[in-house]
Amino acid sequence: MIFLRAAQREFTQNAVAVFVALFAILISTVLIRLLGQAAGGRVPADAVLALIGFGAVAQMPVVLSLTVFIAVLMTLSRWYRDSEMVVWFSSGLPLTAWVRPVLRFALPVVVLIAALSLFVAPWAQKKSVEYKEQLNNRDDVSRVAPGLFRESSGGERVFFVEALSGEEGRARNVFASSMQNGRLGVMVASEGHTEVDPSSGNRYVVLERGRRYEGTPGTPSYRVMEFERYQILMESKEAQSAPRQPKTLALPALIKSPDDRSRGELLARISTPVLATMLSLLAIPLSFVNPRAGRTNNLILAVLVYLIYSNAVSVCQAWVGQGRLRFDVGLWIPHLAMLGVLAILFYRRISVFARWRRR
Numbered sequence: 278m279i280f281l282r283a284a285q286r287e288f289t290q291n292a293v294a295v296f297v298a299l300f301a302i303l304i305s306t307v308l309i310r311l312l313g314q315a316a317g318g319r320v321p322a323d324a325v326l327a328l329i330g331f332g333a334v335a336q337m338p339v340v341l342s343l344t345v346f347i348a349v350l351m352t353l354s355r356w357y358r359d360s361e362m363v364v365w366f367s368s369g370l371p372l373t374a375w376v377r378p379v380l381r382f383a384l385p386v387v388v389l390i391a392a393l394s395l396f397v398a399p400w401a402q403k404k405s406v407e408y409k410e411q412l413n414n415r416d417d418v419s420r421v422a423p424g425l426f427r428e429s430s431g432g433e434r435v436f437f438v439e440a441l442s443g444e445e446g447r448a449r450n451v452f453a454s455s456m457q458n459g460r461l462g463v464m465v466a467s468e469g470h471t472e473v474d475p476s477s478g479n480r481y482v483v484l485e486r487g488r489r490y491e492g493t494p495g496t497p498s499y500r501v502m503e504f505e506r507y508q509i510l511m512e513s514k515e516a517q518s519a520p521r522q523p524k525t526l527a528l529p530a531l532i533k534s535p536d537d538r539s540r541g542e543l544l545a546r547i548s549t550p551v552l553a554t555m556l557s558l559l560a561i562p563l564s565f566v567n568p569r570a571g572r573t574n575n576l577i578l579a580v581l582v583y584l585i586y587s588n589a590v591s592v593c594q595a596w597v598g599q600g601r602l603r604f605d606v607g608l609w610i611p612h613l614a615m616l617g618v619l620a621i622l623f624y625r626r627i628s629v630f631a632r633w634r635r636r
């Protein structure tokens with residue numbers, strides 16, 4: 278009981294530390310990727326924080342699976358290095374006796390992983406796609422932000438607003454550039470605001486007290502006009518929705534869908550909690566460390582096993598999505614193969630008269 282209580286406490290402490298580190302890496306990776314997309318204009322800058330949250334929730338099952346695996350691996354490896362496992366074996370307990378305490382620690386996390394993988398992560402993926410569509414379907418005026426040059430969705434206009442005034446919907450020092458029929462028009466106004474025509478419903482950008490420079494780039498033929506009021510018609514943009522991807526579908530819709538890609542996505546969702554359970558058990562034999570030898574050999578083997586296992590699940594998902602493999606076969610092949618590897622690893626650690634031990 279003393280061993281088990283100490284093991285549970287150390288499992289939890291290591292899991293918290295590993296989760297914080299992995300979550301920080303996840304947030305940093307998602308942030309860098311989204312900032313790159315925002316700099317390239319593919320993602321609006323004001324959507325970065327929301328998309329980080331959705332991305333973090335969508336990747337949480339993978340983070341928790343790695344957390345359980347690394348926490349068990351670190352704990353038992355330390356027990357080997359500090360010769361505490363010698364006391365465990367001297368008391369007559371085999372290595373397989375660790376299965377129950379490890380599962381007691383891992384199963385609550387596996388249940389959470391299953392809930393995230395089957396329900397929460399698809400919801401986050403769906404909300405992320407809907408949020409991107411909502412931002413992309415905004416009209417050009419809604420994209421304008423003080424102190425930033427913003428290009429219209431068609432790439433024919435550029436707007437710049439120095440600051441917003443106290444009155445609602447009004448801006449100071451407005452710059453607008455447009456290209457029409459090969460002629461460039463640049464407008465500079467001291468103030469601007471938006472208006473909606475009640476009869477037609479058209480939306481206009483109204484510039485007040487400014488100048489318009491119009492001409493053909495590369496030629497000296499330019500003309501300058503001063504105006505007190507200048508209206509720019511904003512083209513209405515129809516809302517467009519991209520076709521739903523399988524990763525955004527809810528579980529009932531995914532089960533009813535006959536599409537091969539949907540079956541591949543269902544396989545990935547079901548495999549995630551199974552993979553987490555198998556990884557927690559694989560950490561028991563992989564944690565063996567010879568105190569007189571190197572301390573990183575088992576870590577290298579553990580990383581290799583995880584990469585092979587996760588890639589095998591991904592390959593089966595791709596083959597099912599392409600119709601090259603049956604769903605039930607692709608669902609259990611990687612897990613049954615890893616179950617065989619688990620049995621071999623336990624046998625190698627337990628058997629005293631194994632052939633490689635005699636050699």
